[in-house]
Amino acid sequence: xxxxxxxxxxxLKKSAPxxxxxxxxxxxxxxxxxxxxGSPSDTAxxxxxxxxxxxxxDAYCESRPADPSGTKPDPGDPNLSGTVTIWGWYPTPGxxxxxxxxxxxxxxxxxxxxxxxxxxxxxLKTALLSGTGAPDASMLEDRKAPQIAxxxxxxxxxxxxxxxxxxxxxxxxxxxDGQGRITAVPWExxxxxxxxxxxxxxxxxxxxxxxxxWDDFIAAGKKLDVASGGKVKMIFSNIxxxxxxxxxxxxxxxxxLTQENGGQLFDDKAATSISKDxxxxxxxxxxxxRDAGVTLNDSGSANAxxxxxxxxxxxxxFSTPGAIFFLQGSVPDTKGDWGAIPVPVFAAGGNxxxxxxxxxxxxxxxxxxxxxxxxxxxxxxxxVPGRTTSYKAGLLFENLFVPASKDPFFQQGDPFYxxxxxxxxxxxxxxxxxxxxxxxxxxxxxxAFYGDVAKFYEGSISASDFVANMQSAG
Numbered sequence: 001x002x003x004x005x006x007x008x009x010x011x012l013k014k015s016a017p018x019x020x021x022x023x024x025x026x027x028x029x030x031x032x033x034x035x036x037x038g039s040p041s042d043t044a045x046x047x048x049x050x051x052x053x054x055x056x057x058d059a060y061c062e063s064r065p066a067d068p069s070g071t072k073p074d075p076g077d078p079n080l081s082g083t084v085t086i087w088g089w090y091p092t093p094g095x096x097x098x099x100x101x102x103x104x105x106x107x108x109x110x111x112x113x114x115x116x117x118x119x120x121x122x123x124l125k126t127a128l129l130s131g132t133g134a135p136d137a138s139m140l141e142d143r144k145a146p147q148i149a150x151x152x153x154x155x156x157x158x159x160x161x162x163x164x165x166x167x168x169x170x171x172x173x174x175x176x177d178g179q180g181r182i183t184a185v186p187w188e189x190x191x192x193x194x195x196x197x198x199x200x201x202x203x204x205x206x207x208x209x210x211x212x213x214w215d216d217f218i219a220a221g222k223k224l225d226v227a228s229g230g231k232v233k234m235i236f237s238n239i240x241x242x243x244x245x246x247x248x249x250x251x252x253x254x255x256x257l258t259q260e261n262g263g264q265l266f267d268d269k270a271a272t273s274i275s276k277d278x279x280x281x282x283x284x285x286x287x288x289x290r291d292a293g294v295t296l297n298d299s300g301s302a303n304a305x306x307x308x309x310x311x312x313x314x315x316x317x318f319s320t321p322g323a324i325f326f327l328q329g330s331v332p333d334t335k336g337d338w339g340a341i342p343v344p345v346f347a348a349g350g351n352x353x354x355x356x357x358x359x360x361x362x363x364x365x366x367x368x369x370x371x372x373x374x375x376x377x378x379x380x381x382x383x384v385p386g387r388t389t390s391y392k393a394g395l396l397f398e399n400l401f402v403p404a405s406k407d408p409f410f411q412q413g414d415p416f417y418x419x420x421x422x423x424x425x426x427x428x429x430x431x432x433x434x435x436x437x438x439x440x441x442x443x444x445x446x447x448a449f450y451g452d453v454a455k456f457y458e459g460s461i462s463a464s465d466f467v468a469n470m471q472s473a474g
Contacts, residue, residue: 077104141358
């Protein structure tokens with residue numbers, strides 16, 4: 001099913017050519033927390049050091065009055081010093097943010113170290129388990145957080161807790177572990193909208209505002225199919241994830257629809273626990289779209305998918321905020337021809353909020369400058385000026401921080417969307433998205449998904465058995 005490039009991979013576009021690959025990421029196998037390989041005295045010393053770092057961080061956060069409004073001027077501190085090293089898969093927060101931060105904290109040095117998307121969690125986990133070599137803070141995909149939690153990350157509850165209501169509930173859920181501890185500072189997410197080509201809808205008499213439910217979507221697709229003589233379809237539907245694809249993968253579509261319908265793949269303790277009714281409903285919608293003949297099926301390559309968009313053979317997409325990079329990089333001549341509406345719902349009046357992906361920033365217990373680290377993360381992620389500066393520099397979806405989403409800067413129309421305030425629509429989708437748990441067995445669930453999806457589409461396995469197989473695989 002068509003969905004513009006996911007948020008995480010769009011980040012790669014900031015530091016690499018547009019041809020960076022999108023693939024189904026194999027998560028690192030979860031490991032239980034364990035002591036380092038040193039002697040008992042080494043382990044005790046390491047533990048004591050971590051406890052001291054936690055105490056320093058807690059004390060500093062308690063000494064700095066929180067500002068949930070995000071608008072009060074940061075008082076700065078000309079005497080605070082330290083070096084803060086941040087890992088990520090592309091240069092972020094960027095020089096612009098650091099420059100503004102250093103006007104307030106001139107003795108704090110912020111360094112960015114960049115690795116591959118898949119390398120960051122692997123290197124981070126290795127460093128945390130070995131007790132050496134970790135950064136002060138690191139970018140961490142929300143879906144991979146269960147593999148890291150408990151293995152050398154500081155508890156940020158006293159620091160982030162006062163800002164909990166400044167983020168969508170679903171996002172806060174991603175950074176809160178099973179014991180109720182906040183383990184990372186929320187950064188971004190991938191709320192979904194349904195983007196559509198205005199010119200196609202106009203040409204074939206499709207009213208975007210009338211598409212509320214999936215039944216409405218299918219009805220519009222049938223009208224489009226007939227009016228175009230079968231030349232234009234509503235949306236992509238693939239059986240396998242296409243290598244180097246510019247679009248969200250089938251397993252992610254399944255997860256997003258399960259979430260939209262209020263279901264889960266994991267329980268609050270990160271154990272596999274698939275909501276049977278919601279998951280089967282999600283699968284049945286995906287099959288219903290194919291059976292209705294409104295989908296462009298099984299594109300063989302990323303180039304074929306992009307060509308279909310350029311040639312107006314597909315009318316809509318599930319788009320994340322990172323879609324702007326796809327539009328700017330691959331189809332720049334479509335500027336102004338896009339519109340966006342909420343994702344269709346399962347039943348009239350139902351929830352349309354859902355999400356694909358998301359990233360946060362964790363602080364490690366090997367941190368040598370916890371006060372400086374928090375001063376920087378607080379300025380960047382928990383103030384309107386920090387979020388605004390970051391967005392201007394990188395065109396990232398930085399208004400997950402609710403006070404920033406209300407700022408006039410984030411209420412500007414997007415030229416690719418013919419002046420629609422697209423960031424506001426994404427913020428509303430993020431706010432409406434139900435909390436969706438993550439778990440370390442997601443790779444196994446995805447393998448089971450791809451093992452059965454073709455059989456499901458051809459009718460040789462039921463949605464109920466499909467879900468049961470996934471549950472068993474997890």
